Amino acid sequence: MAGDLESLQGRWKIVSLEMEGQTMGGGDAQIEVRGARFTTRAMGAEYAGTLTVDEGQTPRRFDLRFDEGPEKGTTALGIYELRGDVWKLCLTTRGGERPKEFAAPAGTGIAFEVLQRVGGEVAVAEGAVAEGAVAESGAGQGDGAPELAGEWSAVALVRDGDALPPSMLSYGKRTATANEVTVKFGPQVMVKARYGVDRTRTPMTMDYHLAKGGRQQGIWKLEGGELTTCFGKPGAGRPVDFASEKGEGCTLAVWKQKS
Secondary structure (H helix, E strand, O other), rough: OOOHHHHOOOEEEEEEEEEEEEOOOOOOOEEEEEOOOOEEEOOOOEEEEEEEEEEEOOOOOEEEEEHHHEOOOOOEEEEEEOOOOEEEEEOOOOOOOOOOOOOOOOOOOOOEEEEOOOOOOOOOOOOOOOOOOOOOOOOOOOOOOOOOEEEEEEEEEEEEEEEEOOOHOEEEEEEEEEEEEEEEEOOEEEEEEEEEEEEEOOOOOEEOOOOOOEEEEEEEEOOEOOOOEEEEEEEHHHHHOOOOOOOOOOOOEEEEEEO
């Protein structure tokens, strides 16, 4: 064993994660490399398999062949860059061609990660967004919604026409009171706001009120223990139906209440 594979031996902490165009943060996720095998632990799940690298390509390439865990039997194709205690990589998560650049645009199924060697020098997480970057909201307007209080898990999420892969949905959590809501994917806060609803309109409406003067307008329905919301971008108009088409900027989400 020599070259980059030897340099990758040991444990690495994910300090930045971007998926489908959204920065999610790394949380406590880690990758451990021992010989030609890797183990990944993230969000309560464990994955393992074999790692091969190709230093003769530009950018350098790697393959992760999963033989244990939820992705057993699949292979992720990626590119990487290794500089001391910082390992930058970009890989497929649902098949497709190997990435050509270090980016994870929406709709591609590509993940972009920056890792830091455990015990090594601190890495600067490219593109990382600190928790709480979506600001606290101002005073909410409209009625409260006690029926929406509690914790909800993500069933589906489509942003500007691009659906979040099923493998990422398990990370989604919506926690609400009658007039405050926090949406997180993994450790990353995506929405934190006060909100109000209007049940007299069809479809019923919901507005988020953000600290920087922004307002995000949406619609919602609650059927069979599932909450469906559709929001326009902050400052944009309110969606008229529960759909997220490419170019409209709407986010459609379905949540199931935890028992």
